[in-house]
Amino acid sequence: QKEVEQDPGPLSVPEGAIVSLNCTYSNSAFQYFMWYRQYSRKGPELLMYTYSSGNKEDGRFTAQVDKSSKYISLFIRDSQPSDSATYLCAMMDSSYKLIFGSGTRLLVRP
């Protein structure tokens, strides 16, 4: 079993939809959680960084962490075609290296 599980998609939604992306993890020692966006195999770009259970909002993006369920989510409101990319969840372990999910491909249709 992988430490971090993420649905690979692809996820296809119409423009303006609310997108929900999710990851589950097995290691209860993970304390820091990130979402990265990656366009066409370019370098991952950090979207959200959270370290506690609850919600964190930044513009159209909301990150949600539920440590009791070992489950994290990223919500994208009013999705745009420019949001089409692969979204990677990542968890930081005790040695500060990132453990990534396999990524979810998102396609926002105009």
Add this chain to the structure above:
Amino acid sequence: DSGVTQTPKHLITATGQRVTLRCSPRSGDLSVYWYQQSLDQGLQFLIHYYNGEERAKGNILERFSAQQFPDLHSELNLSSLELGDSALYFCASSTKTGRDTQYFGPGTRLTVL
């Protein structure tokens, strides 16, 4: 643009060869991390250097080695290359170590023929 630079962008070589990938961290960042991204394994941590010293190792093959120089740039050396080493190699940098945000470079695409 994250401020992390990587060269070369693309590298095509043959099995059995040796290559060196270079990474320059963001100005002021002391930590450099190397990751490998392949289609079947996803994005995987290889190694972390902080201010010239190795801090953590992931699933890095013995054929691979890295170092961080006094000017803080880092090199990843891959030797006795195999077809399966074909992948994107990213470096990331952060200010110090620990919980700091890691900023990724654009990557080097390695193709082994």
